[in-house]
Amino acid sequence: MLGNSLASSFLTYESATLCSTYFSDLSAFAPNCAPLKLNISHRITPNAQSNVFRQRSCKFVGASRNWGLHSVSQTQSVALLENEERKMWDSCRQALSTLKFSVEEADVILSKAFGWAHSPYWGEERVKEVPKGEMVNGTLDYLRNLGLSDDDLYKLLKKFPEVCGCSLNDELKMNVATLEKEWGIKGTSLRSLLLRNPKVLGYNVDCKGDCMAQCTRCWVRF
Template sequence: MLTFESTTYCSFSISDVRTYAPKYSQLKLHLEHGVISNSQTDALRFRGLISSPSKKWTICSAAQTQTIVLGDEERKMWESCKQALSTFKFSDKEEDMILGKAFGQVHSPYWGEEREKEVPKVDLVNDILDYLRTLGLSDDDLCKLLKKFPEVLGCSVEDELRTNVRVLEEEWGIKGKSLRNLLLRNPRVLGYNVDCKGDCMAKCTRCWVRF
């Protein structure tokens, strides 16, 4: 088993990687952050160390290994969404992880068990990014927000983002620069969809009681 910093990630040995992966140092970096994409595993597939076909790639976490299986059209959709994130200068592994957490492909405690896996659509991703920009968030701000709360891309613009911003503005009087600062400090408020009034509904990650 391949282990970095006492965390097990994949079912091939480190000696295999040294022997067969010409970009070992780059692969190691991706493994440390939990993502293995097709481009980093080509050498391993060539040697038969990974048998998954081109339609599959593996996202690994400390808890478990998760394999995303996509058809050709779905793969194009995924890559289009990554292109939409390219302006923020994320690494390839960061883009995969952001989209994976936002759309249920990688487990996120934020969603609990409610988030079904789906392949994101680039129009949806762009709509969310465009709306966030209308709130006074620069691309640098969005980069920080997406790193802190990647799940925002999986939220509904109308049912969650706009609704929650309206609550912040109308009920709390938080607007303009104050709203921008709040979203950078606590971006999860954008995805709140529960208000238990103190009577816990076991959905604490999305409850206004945390505000």
């Protein structure tokens, strides 16, 4: 009897500890989620506790697995590119590799910039296209000519990967000219601005207070 009582107490304590640790870790991962309450007392048998814990665990493991599959699905279509398109994509990867981006990081940048993965910046306007090496290289070269180092470009692309998909002439160059003409921002001041708010390079509308529902690309944010 004493042995059974001790074993029951130990299992109760172990289950409670595992659950506490599990949901504590989950809380740290998703701090905005409402805390889950799991009432464990000596009235619940060890088997019941174990079943409850397994059910809770399976739900979150399943959710995590679904999220992973969804993320993978965004890049699966890239693997199905035809030979010529694959060469174009690889040339863009090569351009980004000079900034020390891994293949996986380069794919994320290109996917967000050219409509292969959803980006709130574009909304619904971005049409999927295969990136061209000359376009990506042209954007990087132009930004280097503005005084940005490769380390600067790495930081800028981490913040704003969509810049690779912006028009060099109609957006980047025009916006840099506007910054200098309207606010006198150039040189080191321009470099500091672009590192702080690189999305200014892609602004293409100015609602002037009359909302056009394109807030992510509007000069009103500047």
